[in-house]
Each structure stands twice: as C-alpha cells, then as structure tokens.
Amino acid sequence: xxxxxxxxxxxxxxAFGSLLAPGGLGQAHATAADGPRCALHKDDVIEPxxxxxxxxxAYRTPATASITCVGEAxxxxxxxxxxxTETGQGKAxxxxxxxxxxxxxxxxxxxxxxxxxxxxxxxDYTALPERGxxxxxxxxxxxxxxxxxxxxxxxxCATRPMTRIHTVDNIEFHRPV
Numbered sequence: 001x002x003x004x005x006x007x008x009x010x011x012x013x014x015a016f017g018s019l020l021a022p023g024g025l026g027q028a029h030a031t032a033a034d035g036p037r038c039a040l041h042k043d044d045v046i047e048p049x050x051x052x053x054x055x056x057x058a059y060r061t062p063a064t065a066s067i068t069c070v071g072e073a074x075x076x077x078x079x080x081x082x083x084x085t086e087t088g089q090g091k092a093x094x095x096x097x098x099x100x101x102x103x104x105x106x107x108x109x110x111x112x113x114x115x116x117x118x119x120x121x122x123x124d125y126t127a128l129p130e131r132g133x134x135x136x137x138x139x140x141x142x143x144x145x146x147x148x149x150x151x152x153x154x155x156x157c158a159t160r161p162m163t164r165i166h167t168v169d170n171i172e173f174h175r176p177v
Contacts, residue, residue, distance in 0.1 A: 034176075035175050037070055037170075043164060045060055060086065069082060073110055078108045081108075082108035100122070121144075123148065133149035153166050
C-alpha cells in the first residue's frame with residue numbers, strides 16, 4: 001500500500017510539475033487562433049471494473065471535478081477554474097490496454113459569464129505508459145487532443161477489479177471553442 005501511494009504521489013507530482021514547466025499549462029499563451037489548454041485531476045468509477053480479462057466497461061466522473069484552463073472560450077477570456085463531468089465506455093478493455101469513446105462537458109467562467117464546452121472523443125490506453133501512471137493514453141475529438149494518466153484508487157487488477165481510478169488529464173483545443 002505504501003509503495004503504491006508513494007509511486008502515485010511521485011507520478012502526480014511529476015505530472016503536475018510538467019504543467020508548470022516551460023511549454024506546460026502554467027506557461028501557456030493561447031492566441032485567438034488557438035483554443036484553450038486545460039488540465040485536471042479527477043476520480044472516475046469503472047463498471048464492472050478492469051481486470052486482466054478483456055470486457056466491455058462503462059466509466060463516469062461521479063462528482064464534478066475542477067478544471068483549470070487558459071485561453072478563451074467563445075471569444076471570452078477564461079477567468080478562473082471551471083467544472084468538468086464525463087461519461088464513456090470501453091470495448092475489450094482490461095488492465096493492459098483498451099480503447100473506447102466518451103463525452104465530456106466543461107463549464108468555465110469567462111469575462112462574459114460561464115461558457116459550456118461539450119465534446120465527444122475517442123481514446124486508447126496502455127499499461128505502463130511513458131508519462132507516468134499505471135495506465136495512460138491519448139484522447140482526441142473534433143478540434144482537440146489530450147493525454148490521460150491513470151492511477152488505481154480501488155482495486156489492483158490482479159486480486160480485485162480496478163473499479164475507481166484517479167486521472168491526470170491534459171486537453172488542448174486546436175481552434176477556438
């Protein structure tokens with residue numbers, strides 16, 4: 001348990017630190033031609049859970065998560081953190097990798113009031129990714145790409161299904177939203 005926590009904490013620190021490094025979210029200077037750059041930490045529930053056996057799964061963010069974005073939404077400057085919710089499904093997913101699709105909704109405060117961004121996406125992930133986390137991958141949709149790093153919260157895949165994960169997500173919109 002301690003080893004898992006320390007590995008998770010170290011990876012979270014590394015992931016968060018990369019946001020503040022040159023080129024990370026902390027240094028982002030989105031232009032009018034670009035959309036916002038966003039980063040968040042959240043917990044997801046996976047049903048029936050990930051195991052070593054491939055299965056179809058559903059996932060969701062059970063509580064609204066906080067998301068930090070820089071740039072503009074609908075032509076208005078984003079002024080502070082917003083909220084994030086998500087649902088999706090995976091096909092033939094397990095603890096070694098998988099793919100699927102989902103939908104997220106971001107609501108961000110701007111200098112002209114709240115703006116809502118809802119997008120559908122596809123994703124894929126593998127075990128032991130290069131960026132950190134037990135699992136990690138990429139997501140993409142119309143006009144945006146992102147990365148996902150996943151850390152087990154409940155379950156370990158070997159003795160119990162992984163039914164809850166903590167994710168560190170980065171989303172970059174490549175055009176105005």
